[in-house]
Amino acid sequence: MLKRLRVGLLWHSLRAGNLGVGALTLGNIAIIREVAASAGVDVEFVVLSMRESSTDPIAEGIEQYEIDTRRLFSPDGFRAKVDTLDCVIDIGAGDSFADIYGAKRFAFLYLTKKFAVDRGKPLILAPQTIGPFTRQPYRWLASRIMRRAECVVARDEQSLAAIEELAPSARSALAVDVAFKLPFDDQSSDCTGRKYRIGINASGLLCRQAESGENRFGLSFDYLALHRRLIDHFSSRDDCEVFLVTHANSAGDTGDDDGTRADRLSREFPAVTRVPDFAGPSQAKSFISSLDFLVAGRMHACIAAFSSETPVIPISYSRKFSGLFGLLEYPWLTPVTGWDEDEAFNYIVKSFEELAAMKEAEGAALQRVDEMLAAYRDTLSSLFQRLPGQAG
Template sequence: MIVTEPTQGRPLTIGLFWHSMNSDNLGVGALTLANIEILRAAAAREGFTAHFIVLGWRDSRDYYLSAPDIENEPLRLRHLVRPGDKLAAAIRRCDLVFDIGGGDSFTDIYGFKRFFTIWVTKARTLWAGKPLVLSPQTVGPFDKWWSKPLARMVMNRARFVVSRDAPSTRFLQDLGVRSHILEATDVAMGMSYTKPEARAEDAPVKVGLNVSGLLFNGGYTKSNQFGLKGDYPTLIREIVGWFAAREEVELHLVGHVQSEFIGVEDDQRVSAQLAEEFPGTVLAPVFTSPIEAKSYIAGMDFFMGARMHATIAAFSTGVPVVPMAYSRKFIGVFGTLGYTHVADCKADDPADILERIQQGYLNRAALKAEVAEAMKKVDARLAAYTDLAAQEIAKQA
């Protein structure tokens, strides 16, 4: 993606709900930076200079970067329900609002509190009379009696709803959403990065493995919360052992959720533990931004992992990859693009997952060609989203 720097034009303030410029989850950060790039370009096309207000949870790490057109307005739960507070003031300042729902949080599977926090910002935007756009995301499911009508209500009042995969599109249609629906793809596919330097032909084959700390620890319940078919730590050790035994391979352990304070989610400390168990493996650093993480992953010759945005970083930089899915969002995003090399940790036996990864590595040249072909679809889908955003922005003239 071409990064468009702020240009001089008519001022336009864009609210970005459930984005984050300092999340420990670099996937949420990637969504944020990529969406800003897209919307900045769309605004410039229509003769506007965009100013962004990023509205999401307050996090502890430093901001990934600072820019004159990006303002951060961290929220707490109390801000969502008190009328006339800082949230209301922020919404009033916006000309229009793009809500990405953290990528996959607009659902009821996490309970009422999580659903309400993601829903109420949409409702308050609409009550304030501001145009609302749902940026590319996985939507649903909504299985509770109370969630379906509430979700349908805000989406039917949105200017348009953008899904990032075919299953979400079908779900929106079946739910009875009447707003304009566009099927795009994950915006992080287009996030900028630094391309790796050329390496010597006899250099080691760089293989990257992202280990999900959340899955390694059994989820928040620490008892296989996500219903994986096999024992994830055992599978990971088998994968590491297989690659560590190959003389041509330099294995990198790459965290993508790097949390100092929430140990159960932290990929980094699990990766550090594995690096000690398997001498010779390379522990990737704690990244300062999603762009730094994507640039590092772009230097791999093969990649696999259970954090979807780590695998998107590989995929979108042309690296052959085997995503290790534990939710429908993986199959949705990659399957919609025609890329079928996804291991399903909830349905597949660990032996089958290991074999899929081994075959993916051995046939990585063929996978690389498939990635390149699928990225043509990515470019077209992101262009369609950019066009739709530009059309909505143009209405603010």
Template sequence: MRILLAWTDETSPNLGVRALGRGSRDLLNQIWPDAEFAYMNYGTKPEAVTWSPRGLVREWVTGRRGMRDWLGGFDLYWDTRSGDSFSDIYGLPRHTTMSMIHEFAARSHVPTVLAPQTIGPFGSRRSRLLARRDVNRSRLVLARDPMSAKASASLGRPVDLTTTDLVFGIHQPVPEPGNDVLLNVSGLLWRSPHHGDPLVYRRQIESVIDGLLARGRSVTLFPHVLDSADADNDVPVAIELQEKYDGRIGLVIPRDLEHARAVIAGASVVIGARMHACLNALSTGTPAIAMAYSRKFAPLMSELGWPHVVDAGVTEDAAARILAAVDDPLLSEQALRAQQRGQQLLAAARDLIGSMR
């Protein structure tokens, strides 16, 4: 059994993308213990593949790169779309490339599965047409929240199952103790106006830090997108904030996904704007207060029975709500219930996928 894990890998600086890859492997290995896996992602592009929509059309006509033969060597095309890229919120070119390669796999007679992910929104007629073709050519369509299931149904293809995020399929880490509150500050939200007001977000973050320090809590900054040439990373912001607070807050930069999950599992609580920082926490039983910047957060967290979601870069009262959640004496108990709920939801996905054997 050869499985292509699309739009995830084990080397991305985005630990959420790595979590999708690890969760996929751990889940699918339960079904096919002897499976062989290959990755296809922007940082790990196979030689036979082109990202260009024009190049994909040309390759379909000429076959010069051998892409059809390469894809045809797999028994399953497992399409993660990086968790939230089955949409046009990151631009139509990205959506087009991912959709066209999905089409290439389907035409190469490889069973395609849309792995548990966010579906939509689709803001243009063209993006909806691409999405409609993808869902209708997939052997299975799995949504990780009810709103995504509704989006798929509106395309004329009800999902086969509403489950949860693949992070709940990752094996449990050995906790690395020593941190109280882990604070994940998003470099994306700190700089970019596309997902809220950066100035409001900065005020929210500083109010949270000030409130935690006033309560006698220990705060450790925790990047979840590692340093790279891409401006969308959390490390520079974390360093800047630690310097601003003159050593009163700590900083842990994860070495890799395993280290990140171990640190998270040993913490008291995580506050984060990267959704997988929060999901890595809940999947290990650690409470996580999410600072949401898109519609992917609330429906997924709600399905887990997790109420602690606030808007990032929008409302000035977010910090007060975060601090109130941190003070909640039932927070740890709620997190364990969310962890169990996630594991149950993903077990149903495993059983459904296993029926393909």
């Protein structure tokens, strides 16, 4: 008889407009189910997330519990839900366990972790970006919770170094982003013998930063101006067709909405194709697999391309890009600082002539992904075998 475990998936999502969080969720579910099956365990998932506007879940038959301030602090809210679980696996929405998103977001990330371990639930921080934590009290609080976790798994070497600096006694491991295991329908063979299919993913967030001049992430070039140049360049070539691809949609915040920006750019450049918003991350990855080349500002649009062996140029806006793609030995990306607009544009155009080398590098890295996830799988397996659970 199989042992049954109720597993809380903290800071995952079934309804996020940002498909990157959905990709993490589905990828992690696939990994956890595979590990559980090998350990003779049946798992039941409860996704624990912020309140979300989207109503259509990306997976059926999984409970989702939405957290707000009242539920976080109410005795019959979040903590009562945690009491029904056997363990908590927290992915931090990929990169939110940091101090760069403000005090309120950090408070939610920290307190949900704290309440879980306070209730005696084993907490695993699944592969994610850890930090940066540049000031107090963030550094002290992050250190404290990492030391109390079952294991903290970094998805790049810079994050692993942050764990070792802040919480050297914490159990830590290095893996790769779980979204590499996101299921998809490979469409690469459906579009052969035609023009080059060029995808442009213009991040609504970064375009707004460029327009406002705020530049919170410190890019050394005008992000929106670069994308206009790229669209104009590739759409004017007789051997290319350009597709505007969205990967984060926010009905409540048009400034963070790739779709709103794609609509504007498609009116400005009527020769391009504005791809309809995707129903979920697997559908986005399936379409991206049909492209010959993608330029993307959303991290998980880049991962979708890379893991479907579509040559991609990530437009970095934080160290999570250099950390991940450095781990994969993939050098084709723009840096956050140090380049002006001309340098970034010329680099991307030149890289388009290196598609074969880019694809070869992706293929070589993908052969190592399972090996790179081994430490995370082992951590899950050890915990699942140790927990008593319920008779299935």
